[in-house]
Amino acid sequence: MSKPQTSEGHQFFDPRTPEIPTEVLGIPTKPLRELGKALGAIAFIDSSKTPYPFVTYGYHASYSTDKALTLFPLIERIQAGEDIRPEDVRPYRKPIKRLVSKLNTADRFAALSGAVGLGIPIRRAINRRVEEEFPQRVGPLLEKAGSYLPQVEPYVDFIGQFENPRQQFVSEVSIVTGGIRHQALQRAQRRGNSNIVTAEDAAEAIRRTIDSILADRQGAKEELPMFSHFLIEHLPEDVALPPSDILGVVAPEIIGALEAALPKDKRDGRFLDSILSHPHPKRWLAERFKARQIEYVREVASLLFPSVRDLLPANGQEVRDTFEKLKNFLEVSPEKATSSVINPDDALKFYKDGVVRFRKPKPRFIGKGRDANSYDFRGVGAAMNVISTFPYEIDSEGHRTPADLQKVKAHMDAGLIAIKKAGRLPLTSDFVQGYQRMANLFARPKDST
Numbered sequence: 001m002s003k004p005q006t007s008e009g010h011q012f013f014d015p016r017t018p019e020i021p022t023e024v025l026g027i028p029t030k031p032l033r034e035l036g037k038a039l040g041a042i043a044f045i046d047s048s049k050t051p052y053p054f055v056t057y058g059y060h061a062s063y064s065t066d067k068a069l070t071l072f073p074l075i076e077r078i079q080a081g082e083d084i085r086p087e088d089v090r091p092y093r094k095p096i097k098r099l100v101s102k103l104n105t106a107d108r109f110a111a112l113s114g115a116v117g118l119g120i121p122i123r124r125a126i127n128r129r130v131e132e133e134f135p136q137r138v139g140p141l142l143e144k145a146g147s148y149l150p151q152v153e154p155y156v157d158f159i160g161q162f163e164n165p166r167q168q169f170v171s172e173v174s175i176v177t178g179g180i181r182h183q184a185l186q187r188a189q190r191r192g193n194s195n196i197v198t199a200e201d202a203a204e205a206i207r208r209t210i211d212s213i214l215a216d217r218q219g220a221k222e223e224l225p226m227f228s229h230f231l232i233e234h235l236p237e238d239v240a241l242p243p244s245d246i247l248g249v250v251a252p253e254i255i256g257a258l259e260a261a262l263p264k265d266k267r268d269g270r271f272l273d274s275i276l277s278h279p280h281p282k283r284w285l286a287e288r289f290k291a292r293q294i295e296y297v298r299e300v301a302s303l304l305f306p307s308v309r310d311l312l313p314a315n316g317q318e319v320r321d322t323f324e325k326l327k328n329f330l331e332v333s334p335e336k337a338t339s340s341v342i343n344p345d346d347a348l349k350f351y352k353d354g355v356v357r358f359r360k361p362k363p364r365f366i367g368k369g370r371d372a373n374s375y376d377f378r379g380v381g382a383a384m385n386v387i388s389t390f391p392y393e394i395d396s397e398g399h400r401t402p403a404d405l406q407k408v409k410a411h412m413d414a415g416l417i418a419i420k421k422a423g424r425l426p427l428t429s430d431f432v433q434g435y436q437r438m439a440n441l442f443a444r445p446k447d448s449t
Contacts, residue, residue: 379434
């Protein structure tokens, strides 16, 4: 039996990471994880020909999904307003460091250098920083995530219009699969052997089925509304399909991906077995020289459609309800997450600055008759500290983009609430006025006078 780690051990070694929850906001995590793996595999089937943004997105989806899901219970506690201590963060240190690339690199270097003693103080410092600062950084991260929700909402509304989104998806997969089977069997009959469907038959059937869908996009919109909305409508009119040889080589995986999403009673095992038994003539070359890509394709085939199917609920209203839960969870309101806008130590410091009982103004002046240590000036200083944590975005040229003034106001309101909550005594009216005067200046439109 292993000995429990001591406090000293925890300063260097990361504790065992908690298990991934089975659900997040009512969403099962198993298909979420499988979808992340599938997106990563798609991105790396041939990264030289895959658009760079998709490669980046796929990599992050596959690398980050499990780590982000592991952190959910901790983030949920932070969002609920619990007082999170360093020891509460400690079990989650490892996934936190893996998600932050700079910390990950430094942590790995420190771990490798630990044998010679060089990395021990470095890694202890990294671990201490993670435990102390993570709760304060959650708010801005969630706020940034929440900024993408308006882009997602139209898709939520679309899926929510179906009475049973999961059944609709399975139905459309079944229609496409049935079309491919029909075309493949017809080709086999023309060869004179309808009992044997080859990978070349399947490749030709896949091409003909896709061509017929693309040729009648309006008909596809009516018969395959989900596929049309999420895929077909985004393809250019002159989209080029892969060569027949490539379709033939990966035909078993394409058919397998479609079959995997269907209920067992709608699958045709003999159809897939026939294709596997009669592969494309170039399949062996692909297995030999493109083994890694084939493995990625195989992983996509087994995970992609089943994970999408399992994520879709059996009731359209559930989609909207889950989206509302997500919006509420990502919302960083002043009452909900004040630690994201100001360090608790700073909040206490400014609280003491703003309460008569702790400190009296000192006779130090700025200009004629103005006391830099008066309560209103301390309020201005507190506001300056809070605005420094506002998550401004930077454009491609390195300039700060204009901020949403409503978000600036909410951020400043949260800072004042955090300072008030740092103690029990009320703040002086001068302190509050000084703070609010500066906060209003930050939240004022640039062209206003």
